[in-house]
Amino acid sequence: MYDAHQSELFSFLLYATHNAATAEDLLQEAFLRLVRETRRGRAPDSPRAWLYRVCANLVTSQGRRRRSAERWESRNAPAEPSSSAEHDFLLREEELRLNDALVELPADARAGLLLSAHGYRGEEIAQLLGRSQLATRSLLFRARAKLRDRLRPGRSDDG
């Protein structure tokens, strides 16, 4: 189970949190919750979707708490030399731009966009995020518009 889903989930968490250490913590928490649920006899029917939902919830709740700190880190803190994955990630300019644009979005918008990038349809994203389809349509539209604005060439940093 871990080997089957760790890569996509870690990528989702890495881009959603913009922090390798946080992504590791959240991934561990997600799998531990799965272990607990399985021990209680409540193993999910679709572990992949269940894990994505837990990760999205963790990203959203963690993002609310540390949004300001993450913004500061993304602009001022150097890449963590201890994390080779994030170091490689930051070497690529296009990915860096996209990641910088992503991190400026609200956590739930980030999670919605990344879930879409990981192949989930709008109805599934609504279910994973615990929102109505109408609210999810609005969320994703605002997220895409804001991301486009952040990626627009010649955009100043003050937005």
Add this chain to the structure above:
Amino acid sequence: MADHTRAARLAATALDFDLTSEERVELELHRAECVRCRQIEDDFRTDAAALHGLPRRDAPSQLRRAVGEAAWREAPPHRSRTGLILLVAAILMLAMAIGGGLAASQWLRRDEGAPGPTSTLSSVVSDQVQPDRLTRVPSDDLRPMDGDAHLFPSFIRRRPGGTRRSAPRADPDPAEGLPRAAGRSAGRACP
């Protein structure tokens, strides 16, 4: 025809949801005449492709071991609901067994003559009984049997022709002024 904001919203929504036929027509009509909104739609698609193309990253290898160790530390797992039900059932059965044993021992003690719960009950009943409300029993029914005649006063006599058991006739003793039992007077010689 939709305005630009509406068209942009529909273009973004089309990436994740299926538009209704009316929405599709509305978007197509606007795109046909608006270069700016066509550009916006293309930008949305480009960004979505860029997000989709973000490389997958494996979690650090030590994280797998950390997850396994953390899961192991949490063992034993939470007590299952079935186990809890069995535990409660066992406690109930034990309590019933103890209660049954106590009741049986108390029953046996009462049979052996020890004062039991019934004595308490009889005292309660006697406190509740009011003598003036009791039914008066005819005196004939209270006559003793023949063998017990010496225990009763001599003025208790047999009713003529009576079929009920009754004490034998006893003569009063004028000298003592007290009744005498018939059994005693029968053996004494008359003066």
